[in-house]
Amino acid sequence: MSVVEFHPPERFILGTVGPPGERTFFLQASDGDRRVQVSLEKLHAQVLAERIGELLDQVAGLEATIRAAADAADNAPLDTPISEDFRVSALALSWDEEDHVVIIEAHDQDPDEVEEGAHVNTLRASLSPAQARAFARRCETVVRAGRPSCPFCGGALDPEGHICPRANGYKR
Secondary structure, three states: OEEEEEOOOOEEEEEEEOOOOOOEEEEEEEEOOEEEEEEEOHHHHHHHHHHHHHHHHHHOHHHHOHHHHHHHOOOOOOOOOOOOOEEOOEEEEEEEOOOOEEEEEEEOOOHHHOOOOOOOEEEEEEEOHHHHHHHHHHHHHHHHOOOOEOOOOOOEOEOOEOEOHHHOOOEO
16 A cells, blocks of 8 residues: 655645536645645545534534634645546545544545555545635535536536426426
């Protein structure tokens, strides 16, 4: 298993490349001269943001307030050049009580389903509660920045519309 650990990273951000509807989502972690970039699904980013919020609400208290997150926010774009080190297939989230940090792990394979001797790539980042809340808020913003939803079926609208199942297949 290959593990690249950032404790803590200088930057840990989510961003996208490409136009809405064709975006590729990237997690980028960096410190000093090291940078790891992994691609993931939009749903991974959305669920990760939700779970981080729930975790922080349970364990972090005042350290993870919206105000603290605003001070820790990183709104700069992804660093370039952007290249995929691996594609995420499993994420893990935990709270380290001793260090008082949120630990996010991104794996290219589910560690519980890997055959013995197989190689698993892992990106691990330890974030303060304020950094984690700021990261989750950025994830929510990036996910929402995609294509607008159809008011009838909730599906994504392309610029030329879409065939809506709620409208008996008529294009909206």
